[in-house]
Amino acid sequence: MGIRKRLVGSYFVVISLTVLILEIFLIVSVRYYYFHNMERILMNQAELSASFFQQYFTDEDLEEQSDRLLKGFGYHSDAQVQIIHPSGRLLRDSAGFEPGMTMNQYADVQSAISGEPGTWRGKDPFTHEAVLSVSYPLEAHHLTVGAVRFVTSLNGTIATVNQIMILLIGVGLAVVAIVTTLGIFLSATITRSIRDLKQVADRMTEGDFRIHVQKRYRDELGSLGDTLNKMAVRIVKSEQLKNDFISSVSHELRTPLTSIKGWVITMKSNGSVDTDLFHEGLEIIESESDRLSRMVDELLDFSKLDSGRITLHFAPVNLTDLLNHIGRQLAPRALRQGVTLDMQADGGLPVIQADENRLKQVLINLIDNSLKFTDASGRITVHARTEPKQVVISVTDTGSGISKDQLANVLQKFYKGDPHAPGSGLGLAISDQIVKLHHGQLSITSSADSGTIVRICLPIGGE
Amino acid sequence: MSRKFKGIQLMSTLILLLLGGCGVPATPVDLIESPAPEISLQNGNVSHDLMKLLPHKAQILSPKQEKQRNDISYGDLDGDGIEEAVIVYEEKNETGKLLKAALFRQHQEQWHKISEVEGFGYGLDYAGILDINHDGRSELALGWSLGEAGSGLDVYGWREDGLRLLSKKVYQGKTELNLK
Numbered sequence: 001m002g003i004r005k006r007l008v009g010s011y012f013v014v015i016s017l018t019v020l021i022l023e024i025f026l027i028v029s030v031r032y033y034y035f036h037n038m039e040r041i042l043m044n045q046a047e048l049s050a051s052f053f054q055q056y057f058t059d060e061d062l063e064e065q066s067d068r069l070l071k072g073f074g075y076h077s078d079a080q081v082q083i084i085h086p087s088g089r090l091l092r093d094s095a096g097f098e099p100g101m102t103m104n105q106y107a108d109v110q111s112a113i114s115g116e117p118g119t120w121r122g123k124d125p126f127t128h129e130a131v132l133s134v135s136y137p138l139e140a141h142h143l144t145v146g147a148v149r150f151v152t153s154l155n156g157t158i159a160t161v162n163q164i165m166i167l168l169i170g171v172g173l174a175v176v177a178i179v180t181t182l183g184i185f186l187s188a189t190i191t192r193s194i195r196d197l198k199q200v201a202d203r204m205t206e207g208d209f210r211i212h213v214q215k216r217y218r219d220e221l222g223s224l225g226d227t228l229n230k231m232a233v234r235i236v237k238s239e240q241l242k243n244d245f246i247s248s249v250s251h252e253l254r255t256p257l258t259s260i261k262g263w264v265i266t267m268k269s270n271g272s273v274d275t276d277l278f279h280e281g282l283e284i285i286e287s288e289s290d291r292l293s294r295m296v297d298e299l300l301d302f303s304k305l306d307s308g309r310i311t312l313h314f315a316p317v318n319l320t321d322l323l324n325h326i327g328r329q330l331a332p333r334a335l336r337q338g339v340t341l342d343m344q345a346d347g348g349l350p351v352i353q354a355d356e357n358r359l360k361q362v363l364i365n366l367i368d369n370s371l372k373f374t375d376a377s378g379r380i381t382v383h384a385r386t387e388p389k390q391v392v393i394s395v396t397d398t399g400s401g402i403s404k405d406q407l408a409n410v411l412q413k414f415y416k417g418d419p420h421a422p423g424s425g426l427g428l429a430i431s432d433q434i435v436k437l438h439h440g441q442l443s444i445t446s447s448a449d450s451g452t453i454v455r456i457c458l459p460i461g462g463e
Numbered sequence: 464m465s466r467k468f469k470g471i472q473l474m475s476t477l478i479l480l481l482l483g484g485c486g487v488p489a490t491p492v493d494l495i496e497s498p499a500p501e502i503s504l505q506n507g508n509v510s511h512d513l514m515k516l517l518p519h520k521a522q523i524l525s526p527k528q529e530k531q532r533n534d535i536s537y538g539d540l541d542g543d544g545i546e547e548a549v550i551v552y553e554e555k556n557e558t559g560k561l562l563k564a565a566l567f568r569q570h571q572e573q574w575h576k577i578s579e580v581e582g583f584g585y586g587l588d589y590a591g592i593l594d595i596n597h598d599g600r601s602e603l604a605l606g607w608s609l610g611e612a613g614s615g616l617d618v619y620g621w622r623e624d625g626l627r628l629l630s631k632k633v634y635q636g637k638t639e640l641n642l643k
Contacts, residue, residue, distance in 0.1 A: 040490075048559070048584065049609070055583050055631065056609075056631060057612075057613075068611070072609040
């Protein structure tokens with residue numbers, strides 16, 4: 001699993017870096033703390049000794065009282081104490097070295113003899129042991145009469161520092177190990193979700209849309225799973241719609257064809273005798289052909305709209321004229337069905353920029369729908385009015401209305417309230433697309449029994 | 464992740480503050496001190512008043528030679544008939560510890576610190592107010608110790624408005640400290 005490796009890897013890098021920085025910092029601090037304090041303690045002791053000497057012991061010769069001084073200087077201290085003559089000669093040593101050795105090779109002794117306190121860290125030339133030494137000048141009457149030197153082995157300190165260092169490194173490694181192990185488990189919470197999604201997506205690629213993603217957490221991956229599920233549902237639904245559409249369109253196309261064919265057969269056998277029948281047949285064939293071509297036009301329109309190949313020809317449109325024209329065109333059909341068709345246009349409607357033919361198509365489609373679902377003695381009102389920045393055309397009918405769950409789907413392509421009803425199920429979808437291309441909005445409010453109101457809002461700007 | 468980073472940041476800031484902001488932290492040796500001296504204060508109000516005048520965290524030293532181990536020595540230094548008091552104490556600073564002796568005078572029922580001198584060595588060997596040079600006036604004698612190397616005796620006298628160092632000498636043990 002690539003993601004898992006990457007996740008654990010990044011956990012590992014982050015924690016390793018963190019631990020490394022902390023370790024370096026802590027180890028350096030511990031070392032500094034130990035060595036600095038060793039030096040400070042020795043320096044304090046040396047300073048205290050030297051100042052006491054300067055106060056009280058200046059009258060006697062250093063060499064003569066060195067034995068006694070050594071005891072006092074080394075009081076309470078486990079360090080090796082040495083008293084050194086200004087010439088660099090060792091006068092007394094608490095460790096029992098022979099007096100007379102020359103100490104000039106040590107930097108701290110040189111510094112103390114010249115009057116300044118000095119420290120030195122290095123290896124003892126004889127035992128090769130790491131040592132720290134501090135020398136302090138002994139002054140009498142503003143003259144340096146010697147030096148006191150404190151020497152300590154650093155073996156114990158180095159061992160202690162190393163011990164702490166090993167402990168720190170051990171703890172650091174343990175932390176890295178724990179966090180990495182934890183990272184492996186934690187990353188599983190992410191990778192498991194992704195694996196699930198991938199499996200489901202693979203199944204969907206193979207065409208199985210009934211599968212659903214099991215949501216593990218309410219996070220981004222969870223919502224991705226939801227999206228995938230929704231997508232699958234929609235694909236299944238549109239598949240269903242497509243199948244319904246094909247069967248309904250085939251049916252729709254066959255009905256006029258059957259009728260045409262029936263009449264052609266009738267006319268073939270009887271047409272030459274009965275002229276009335278012949279004419280009636282031709283008329284029916286003509287109207288059925290119109291129906292067929294209208295349907296094919298609709299299908300073409302739709303495929304154009306769907307692929308965005310349709311272009312609108314914007315021109316100034318006078319809505320009042322348009323409504324009157326449509327009213328006159330549809331009045332005979334309304335009269336035949338016994339429905340009152342009322343076209344109302346408010347005074348002072350602005351001239352808008354629109355594609356007149358497409359707008360007419362939308363309105364005819366809407367009124368046609370209303371006519372289909374409105375019983376005799378019903379009423380259809382088309383009303384155009386001005387609102388701030390837009391013109392609203394509403395088509396209100398007293399028909400059977402649309403139930404709530406159907407309402408959500410009526411604008412979908414291929415959707416039909418009744419799968420066996422005539423028509424392609426594309427009318428409203430096409431109308432919606434056209435209104436959208438006009439930068440307008442088509443909305444439907446309806447309740448079963450009380451009729452339907454379709455509102456088209458078109459912007460006045462005429463973009 | 465962000466929480467982890469925040470933790471690290473906080474930690475390193477704390478460590479930096481601890482080590483960087485305040486210098487090297489105190490060593491265990493520096494941190495050893497006697498608890499607040501409430502118990503020793505119960506015997507008298509005078510010492511309580513005097514100790515309040517000492518610097519914060521000052522540690523009072525008792526002379527090793529005194530049998531009663533008196534923390535405070537009394538005596539009339541300036542000859543006005545009223546006894547002064549001397550307290551020797553140890554004060555810690557950045558580089559080590561300082562030995563100091565503070566002289567207090569009573570004025571209208573109130574103690575005031577009027578002078579202070581510095582000492583040397585590991586600790587206090589002797590402290591007392593008495594007439595050492597037989598001039599009829601008391602002097603302040605302070606014996607500082609450097610372990611087996613010996614001790615140093617400082618004698619201070621009251622002159623005009625302060626302590627003046629009169630003499631310094633080395634002595635060994637109690638036998639050499641012949642003050643009378």
